[in-house]
Amino acid sequence: MDWMGLDKPLFEGLALLGCVVVGCATTPVETLKGGAVAEATAALQTPVAAPEVTPPSEPTEIVMHAVGDCAIGDLHYGAGAPGSFAAEIAAAEDPMGYAFSGVAELFAKDDLTIANLEGTFTTRKAWHNPVFSIRGAPENAQMLVRGGVELVDVENNHAFDYGVEGHEDTKAALEKVGVGYFGRDNVDRRTIKGMKIVNLGYLGGPKGTRAKMVADVERERGPNTIVIVSFHWGVEGYYATHPDQQRLGRAAIDAGASLVLGHHPHVVQGIETYRDRPIVYSMGNFVFGANSRPQDMDSFIYRVRFALDDAKVTAVTGEVIPVRISSDEKRNDFRPRLLDGAEAKRVREKIGDLSAKLPAT
Numbered sequence: 637m638d639w640m641g642l643d644k645p646l647f648e649g650l651a652l653l654g655c656v657v658v659g660c661a662t663t664p665v666e667t668l669k670g671g672a673v674a675e676a677t678a679a680l681q682t683p684v685a686a687p688e689v690t691p692p693s694e695p696t697e698i699v700m701h702a703v704g705d706c707a708i709g710d711l712h713y714g715a716g717a718p719g720s721f722a723a724e725i726a727a728a729e730d731p732m733g734y735a736f737s738g739v740a741e742l743f744a745k746d747d748l749t750i751a752n753l754e755g756t757f758t759t760r761k762a763w764h765n766p767v768f769s770i771r772g773a774p775e776n777a778q779m780l781v782r783g784g785v786e787l788v789d790v791e792n793n794h795a796f797d798y799g800v801e802g803h804e805d806t807k808a809a810l811e812k813v814g815v816g817y818f819g820r821d822n823v824d825r826r827t828i829k830g831m832k833i834v835n836l837g838y839l840g841g842p843k844g845t846r847a848k849m850v851a852d853v854e855r856e857r858g859p860n861t862i863v864i865v866s867f868h869w870g871v872e873g874y875y876a877t878h879p880d881q882q883r884l885g886r887a888a889i890d891a892g893a894s895l896v897l898g899h900h901p902h903v904v905q906g907i908e909t910y911r912d913r914p915i916v917y918s919m920g921n922f923v924f925g926a927n928s929r930p931q932d933m934d935s936f937i938y939r940v941r942f943a944l945d946d947a948k949v950t951a952v953t954g955e956v957i958p959v960r961i962s963s964d965e966k967r968n969d970f971r972p973r974l975l976d977g978a979e980a981k982r983v984r985e986k987i988g989d990l991s992a993k994l995p996a997t
């Protein structure tokens with residue numbers, strides 16, 4: 637055990653309209669020949685009634701989903717064995733779409749989906765983790781794309797399971813399919829609906845984490861910016877948060893983060909609202925190829941909405957979407973499914989109880 641909105645079609649329509657209008661006005665007349673010049677000039681001079689265009693209204697909301705530990709491969713000694721991730725994928729009708737098939741539709745509709753990538757994408761054989769080394773084929777990175785996951789955290793205790801080379805292979809596999817990554821010395825910065833979204837990732841345990849994190853958040857924060865901090869922290873198998881998690885999570889919000897996401901315990905933990913910002917202590921497992929029979933298969937997707945007014949975040953609201961990490965009732969088939977009815981209620985209550993038990997100070 638180790639410690640450690642404005643919808644798309646409207647936007648596209650406006651962009652297209654803008655392109656057509658600007659394109660007409662900037663047609664390089666000198667490149668046209670003879671009669672074409674006269675024709676083009678006449679067209680430019682002919683008064684045309686401007687179509688009624690409603691100016692684009694400000695985007696009002698950004699919606700994201702976040703999930704916990706994703707091991708998109710197997711333990712080094714388990715690949716190919718009956719019931720292993722590799723075996724399930726090989727037997728699937730649509731291998732690359734299989735693992736996220738129960739949630740891809742949901743993730744395709746949001747503005748950003750973030751997951752913790754627990755393990756590596758590499759073909760290297762020399763494992764470095766003395767207990768569990770997790771490895772998936774580099775092409776498995778495509779599963780994230782098919783699942784609608786655009787961004788992963790690569791700062792966790794399995795990032796170097798196959799050494800520095802394995803970590804570099806993992807980043808290369810992600811880059812090849814266009815999935816972003818953050819954590820360690822990698823910062824992901826992207827712009828969504830005019831807002832800059834910055835993702836930072838840390839291990840919770842090492843000395844100096846807090847000082848580095850605070851300096852990073854203070855450097856990145858600013859107008860039109862949403863800073864999200866992910867921590868790989870807590871104790872594996874523990875539903876209760878460690879006091880250090882709470883101190884670190886709150887320090888991130890105090891420094892200017894809008895949201896804190898947590899993972900590593902492999903089970904769910906509570907959620908706290910601190911200074912009107914959510915701290916999600918542990919999202920549990922998600923697509924988890926490293927364990928075919930986990931004791932607890934309850935998990936959730938955290939849906940967060942950033943309400944925006946004049947490019948400022950006015951509210952951050954979260955929602956738990958209950959999940960079972962397997963579609964099979966007995967074993968883990970590595971295909972999370974959304975829960976409903978009594979099962980969904982039970983998981984919501986479980987997270988609610990854990991949240992209620994978090995120390996108030």
Ligand SMILES: [Zn+2]
Nearest residue numbers: 792793794900
């Ligand atoms: Zn971990």
